[in-house]
Amino acid sequence: MEKNKFYNLGLKAEVLKAIDYMGFTEPSQIQEQVIPVLLQGEDVIGQAQTGTGKTLAFGAPMLNNLVKSKGQIKSIVLAPTRELAIQVSEELSRISKYMDMELLAVYGGYSIEKQIRAIKRGVDIIVGTPGRVLDLIRRKVINLSYVDFLILDEADEMLNMGFIQDIEDIVKNCKEDRQTLLFSATMPKEIKNLAKRYMKKDAKHIAVVKKSMTVSSVEQYYFEVKPKKRFEAFCRIIDVDNPEAAIIFCKTKRGVDELVESMQSRGYSVEGMHGDMSQNQRMNTLRKFKEGNLKFLVATDVAARGIDVENVTHVINYDLPQDVESYVHRIGRTGRANKQGVAYTIVTGRELGTIRQIEKHTKGKIDRKDLPKIEDIFNSKCEDILNRVYKNIETDDYKKFLSVIENSSEKISAENMAAALMSLIYNKEVSFDYTEDIIEDKANYVRLFLTVGRIDKLSPKKLLEFIDENSGIGKEHIGTIDILEKFSFINVQEDVVKNIITNCSGKKFLGRKLKIEVSTKSKKR
Structure with a gap:
């Protein structure tokens, strides 16, 4: 069994057990540098991009040192968007799997009454967007005077979205004797000033500079699937493409075992590789794969490091990797010996943001592909x-x-x-019937009228961020945006119209009270 290098960082047994369960055996660069410093109780300014494993870097030591106290919020994490707040909350839940911790994500677009009831029942850790957290503070629902840990995640993004004053107002409500962590991909003047005002003078500055990562010999695509239809969609993809040899990546050892079992039950030529298998097992599996006697190999990131096979035509990310660097290592298994390779990534709607981050940091394009029909x-x-x-x-x-x-x-x-x-x-x-509906019907789109335009310096980015923050509706539900001089039109999916109008119309936006209503001409995108 492979040695888990997280055991060298000083984390307690419950946290290490969860990390084992998550399938991680080797810390990323930011995790290796940040975890020991945070365990010592020091403030940290971390300069790292999304996709480097930041959440585990701060989540593991925070949960390691957190001491519960009934009725008191002991930790707060601020994130720029609803999507990131949910993502961070889910990751912290996985890290605290073997601990008695109550976590809650709070953000706009979701019933504030339900969030208030959850907080009153008792919460140890809150992850939220600045606007909703400040709202709950003003309602005297959240009391931050007992907070031992304050984490500002993607501080530069919160600055870009205009949250800097909200952040300061929130920080002022926290006790001074606390541990603070600030993560930011860039360090503009405003972020440096924020750190200077609200962090300890001896805060450690840890920067992770990522190498330029490109894989030009690999065509990259992603498929968006319904959460419960991942395996069905995966089978369709490999049946249509019919790869000569494919490596399929799962995040955990358990995930490898479960996928191999499911594939074998459908008659695929497949075996798995992970660290709990003996060296002989892994060598035999790899030999069969190299000799062409095995079509599919399912592996974890660590187990795949020893794989050097030139005839791999496809790499398929059944699960998203831990970080961008792992993604590049994965897809680099194909496209060798001057041959063109193909990399597919299977994602749910909630994971689309990660695809955008991978594109940003690899400076590559990952095109969307439609799921195969029967x-x-x-x-x-x-x-x-x-x-x-x-x-x-x-x-x-x-x-x-x-x-x-x-x-x-x-x-x-x-x-x-x-x-x-x-x-x-x-x-x-093809020994089974493809009968399940895995492809969403095209949604109907409704055209909305908005009382802001170019004269207000409106941009699509500003509008999408405003809608996401106030209604929780992401850009995947939004179609074309037409910005005119004094007003604008936006096409949105029919099932989110009520949410957007209820939560966004009447709010202050770009210096004026915004009005949103259904246009007299509704249409499909």
Whole structure:
């Protein structure tokens, strides 16, 4: 069994057990540098980009040192967007799996009454957007005077979104004798001033400079799936593409075992590799894969490090990696020896932000691909069978069967005979029915009218951020945006219209009270 290098950082057993369960065995650069310093109780200014494993870097030591006290909030994490707040909260929940901790994410676009009730029941850690946290402070629901840990995540993004005053107002409500961590990809003057005013003078500055990461020989795509349809979608993808040799990555050892079992039950040629397997097991599996006797290899990031195979045509990220660097290492397994490779990543709607971050830091493009339909699988498989038939004809192996067909007592046309034989091969190789609906119907879009325009210095980015912060509706629900001189139009999915109007109309935006209403001309995107 491989040695988990997190055990060298000084974390307690419950936290290490959770990290083991999550499948992480080696800390990223930022984790290795930040965790020991935070465990010592020091303030940290961390300069690192999204995709470096920041949440585990601050979450593990925070949970390690946090002391519960009934009825008191002991830690608060501020994040710029609803999406990031949810993501951070979920990651902290995984790290605290074996600890008795109550976590709550608070953000706009969700019932504040429900959040208030949850806080009153007792919460140890709050993760939230500045606007909603400040709202709850002003309502005297959140009391930060007992907070031992304050984390400002993606501080430069919060600055760009205009939250700097909100952050200062929140920090002023925290007790002075606390530990503070500030993470920011860049260090503009305003962020430096914030750190100077509200952090200890001897705060440690830890910067992780990421290498330029590009993989030019690999075509990169992502598929958006429903959360419960990931495996079904995955099967469709590999059946249509029919890879010669593919490495499939899962985040955890358990994930590897479960995916291998599911694939084997459907007849795929597949085995797995992870650190709990013996060296002999791993070597035998790798040998079969290299020799072409195994079509699919499912592995964790650590187990895949020893894989050096030139004929890998596909890399598939069944789970997203821990960080951007891991993504680059994964997809670098294909596209070798001057051959073009293909990398697919399977994501849910909530994970789309990670795809954008990977694009940003690798300076590459990950294009969206539509999930294959049942007819796509049928056509692809039939084409594959026909190609094999054509190759067989070239070898003359088929001729010994001619007399069998000619002497058959059944008078069947050559076309019907060929179709029946193709059916037998198809049904044997695709031994299950694709009946589940994994593809969302195209949503209807409604056109909304807004009382702001170019004269107010409106931009699509500002509008999307405003809607997300106040209603929790992300850009994946929004279509075209038309900005005119004094007003604008925006197309949104029909099922989010009420939410946007209720939570955004009447709010102050760009110096004026915003009014939103359904346009007299609604249309589809």
